[in-house]
Amino acid sequence: MTGAVATQFRKPYVTPYEEESLDLPLAFECADGLPRLTYRDALPQEWMLGVLWARCGTAREGKVQWNLVHTLRQRRCMLKGLCRVCGKSATAPDTGRVSWILPSALAGDFRSPWPTAHPPTCKAHVGEALAAFPYLRGEAPVVCAVGDYSPVGVLANLYGEDDDGRVMETHHQIPIGLNESHLLNRALATQLIVQVMDLQPAEPVAAR
Template structure:
């Protein structure tokens, strides 16, 4: 067994990691809304939109082959909106301090008052597991923080348009779009919510303790 396979076997099934069986067909189309074309689904439902953008549809079975390098769109968004741990899906807020635990892939600048991220928080109980077994974090020099609060500021998304034959085609892949960039949100298929962290404080890295 390779080192990579051993690492993946040791991992819990992270809450934000998708499964192959959760991938759904995306019947994309364009419609006219407020005098301009807007990306939609041919069978669109009101819950397909949030923050002015259309979102990737995902199943929620959590069964079958795990797609380790990827992120489940709806569970990532739920973690961000409800302050849930990316590993276990439970609260990432410290009950003693009210602050939220966060692991970043690398240290933030020392003078950073705010910081944008698509990485959901990690609860205190799963900090060591995330730091020692997550292949993404193991490749770098991760840092642990607590934050006082955070707020949505944008989405990570693919942009779409129509070709000369009227087919919906991707024009840009995985770009950051601010929630006030309405001209882009109308053509976006959102995959992850971007938030801005506030009141950031460095915390000891529990994985470094002997």
């Protein structure tokens, strides 16, 4: 999932700022007899769902990094059903369903679960999301009312060690299922993937 582009609208909630970039002092440790990626000064809360998560600040200061996604805010949106644009609830109070922009590829098969790393979008900010995230338009999107969703994986970078014991990236931004523990041990998660279920489709979104 790529980031946003500059628009005349607000800066999207999931878009990071330059001052929020932090050093990642990565290392490997032994956990249950197996090597596991960690930080040299790791805190217990930096693991969630069985994987180490990328560190980032929360100040929302400095130059906007339009082409990136803020790890913590993206994960928060996915877990709590928050809008990618404003950061507030994307749940309709009358139905309890979450508004989500999804690709038209699922049209005709709304009964099947659908994995996505794209956060929800409240109905009020669908237009802003399409303006700020052009890849959504490329998917000929539809707005769906989602009845349920649950975490199923992460987008992550995989790491290993070279012959001198230095930590090095081996794969960049690949999807990993939460049941793939052999990969999660070497992964640094950057975005959460959830599976949306019980969909009710709306009309296709007009191109902007």
